[in-house]
Amino acid sequence: MAMKSSEKKWPRLPRTVTGWVTFLFIAGWVSIVILPLLIISVFSFFSIHQYQLVYRPTFDTWTGLVEYGRWNVVLRTFQVAVTVTVIELLLAFPFALWLAKGCRSHSLRAIIMTLLTIPFFLDASSRVIVWRSILGINGVVNTTLMQLGLIHTPITWLLYSDFSVHFGLLGSYFPSAVFPIFLALTLIDDELIKASADLGAKPGQTLANVILPLSLPGIIGGAIFTIVPLMAAWVEPQLLGGSQVNLLGQSIQSALTNLNYPVAAALSTIVIAILVLMLAALSLSLRSKVNMSAIFQNQGH
Numbered sequence: 001m002a003m004k005s006s007e008k009k010w011p012r013l014p015r016t017v018t019g020w021v022t023f024l025f026i027a028g029w030v031s032i033v034i035l036p037l038l039i040i041s042v043f044s045f046f047s048i049h050q051y052q053l054v055y056r057p058t059f060d061t062w063t064g065l066v067e068y069g070r071w072n073v074v075l076r077t078f079q080v081a082v083t084v085t086v087i088e089l090l091l092a093f094p095f096a097l098w099l100a101k102g103c104r105s106h107s108l109r110a111i112i113m114t115l116l117t118i119p120f121f122l123d124a125s126s127r128v129i130v131w132r133s134i135l136g137i138n139g140v141v142n143t144t145l146m147q148l149g150l151i152h153t154p155i156t157w158l159l160y161s162d163f164s165v166h167f168g169l170l171g172s173y174f175p176s177a178v179f180p181i182f183l184a185l186t187l188i189d190d191e192l193i194k195a196s197a198d199l200g201a202k203p204g205q206t207l208a209n210v211i212l213p214l215s216l217p218g219i220i221g222g223a224i225f226t227i228v229p230l231m232a233a234w235v236e237p238q239l240l241g242g243s244q245v246n247l248l249g250q251s252i253q254s255a256l257t258n259l260n261y262p263v264a265a266a267l268s269t270i271v272i273a274i275l276v277l278m279l280a281a282l283s284l285s286l287r288s289k290v291n292m293s294a295i296f297q298n299q300g301h
Helices: 015-043 060-067 070-102 106-121 124-128 130-135 140-147 162-186 190-198 203-231 235-241 248-257 261-286 292-296
Strands: 047-049 052-054
Touching (some): 047 261, 070 106, 070 162, 124 162, 130 140, 203 261
Antiparallel strands (some): 047 052
């Protein structure tokens, strides 16, 4: 009896070919990603003398970070990144849930997905600069509120403040939080949700006992794809925070502008170390609860 097309099995590659493909991928990944990170870390132990890089190992750059209070910038950046990531996830999950399970119009879903990709094709400064004319003292928000008689003097903290930086970062990294969660939710079989309802579970119980556990890999992915670029963000803090909000990305950019490569390398190494520690802690804490590879499995089998 002829095998149905839907049940056709593709032949597996020989182990030798698979091994070589894996080896070449790992070698390329190490060469393009890991090796440059190691080189950056090594540069942090050099120094600058008269705008010339001195290839002599020293801890002067690292001791200087402590003496000049740059650790405060690191802690503040970490605090902002965690805060924005938590807010992003609280906003992204219900939106992704509606988009994956509540939106029945394929055309509307395609339009929304397309709109979410627009920020990836625009320069960060062009996306952010418009908020200065909206949040400024003479901006749209203050002007509108004063004309309505709700305020008598402009609100000064709308721009060049922690609020404006958080607000700008939320818009920039919202798609990064939505896409992994949306992918995980689309892989949840609708029959599981229906079965939960048939067994008498309320919507809140289905959400807590079925949807959330199955979508956890996507939530973790959204957190990673959000907090990683947030740690190095500098456009939003510079344009919306001005001199009032100084984050790690601005310090790295300033060091590169002044050709102080060891300082930029040291600050970048700190970012890398923090992210590695966070991913390691996350992996250890969720090892027995979440199978991250489940997000790539075919739920139809």
